[in-house]
Amino acid sequence: xxxxxxxxxxxxxxxxxxxxxxxxxxxxxxxxxxxxxxxxxxxxxxxxxxxxxxxxxx
Amino acid sequence: xxxxxxxxxxxxxxxxxxxxxxxxxxxxxxxxxxxxxxxxxxxxxxxxxxxxxxxxxxxxxxxxxxxxxxxxxxxxxxxxxxxxxxxxxxxxxxxxxxxxxxxxxxxxxxxxxxxxxxxxxxxxxxxxxxxxxxxxxxxxxxxx
Numbered sequence: 001x002x003x004x005x006x007x008x009x010x011x012x013x014x015x016x017x018x019x020x021x022x023x024x025x026x027x028x029x030x031x032x033x034x035x036x037x038x039x040x041x042x043x044x045x046x047x048x049x050x051x052x053x054x055x056x057x058x
Numbered sequence: 059x060x061x062x063x064x065x066x067x068x069x070x071x072x073x074x075x076x077x078x079x080x081x082x083x084x085x086x087x088x089x090x091x092x093x094x095x096x097x098x099x100x101x102x103x104x105x106x107x108x109x110x111x112x113x114x115x116x117x118x119x120x121x122x123x124x125x126x127x128x129x130x131x132x133x134x135x136x137x138x139x140x141x142x143x144x145x146x147x148x149x150x151x152x153x154x155x156x157x158x159x160x161x162x163x164x165x166x167x168x169x170x171x172x173x174x175x176x177x178x179x180x181x182x183x184x185x186x187x188x189x190x191x192x193x194x195x196x197x198x199x200x201x202x
Contacts, residue, residue: 001122001125001126001127001171002126002169002170002171003122003126003171003174008126008171008174008178011118011119011122012119012177012178012181015115015118015119015185016181016185018111018115019112019115019185019188019189022108022111022112022192023188023189023192026201026202
């Protein structure tokens with residue numbers, strides 16, 4: 001099974017943000033908000049770091 | 059707005075309103091069950107929604123890790139850093155034991171998704187440790 005970088009990132013972010021939200025927050029509303037925040041943060045940071053590394057000769 | 063929040067809090071929810079601390083023996087039994095079968099600790103604590111969600115998350119990550127040719131580490135002291143990988147992998151509980159019995163998680167380094175699979179397997183175990191700690195807090199009455 002081969003996933004693209006972005007697909008793997010999406011699944012990873014979705015699962016981790018779900019668990020983090022359910023563990024750290026108590027009410028469903030807080031859990032949803034925090035889960036969305038963590039999920040989007042994962043994506044944003046990964047995309048930002050990806051573009052920062054893009055010009056580097058690695 | 060405040061009335062709405064109060065109504066939401068007063069409505070029947072997943073968690074029971076009053077949380078009675080369990081004995082340490084019962085807490086440890088619940089945590090052991092939660093480690094062995096991810097999500098079981100919350101189910102035993104009557105968190106009917108959280109438990110299955112946790113179980114699904116851990117199972118999904120573990121399955122994907124195995125499918126992506128990730129590696130499961132054994133306890134080997136000749137490679138000290140592998141001990142940390144073993145601790146992370148062992149967090150998956152019965153899934154880790156079962157995969158070892160079935161000769162899964164050998165890890166094919168030439169596979170393009172090897173690194174992702176190995177990372178998924180590590181994180182899946184570490185998440186289950188967090189889930190067990192959450193069950194511990196609930197059983198001790200520290201959180202609803």
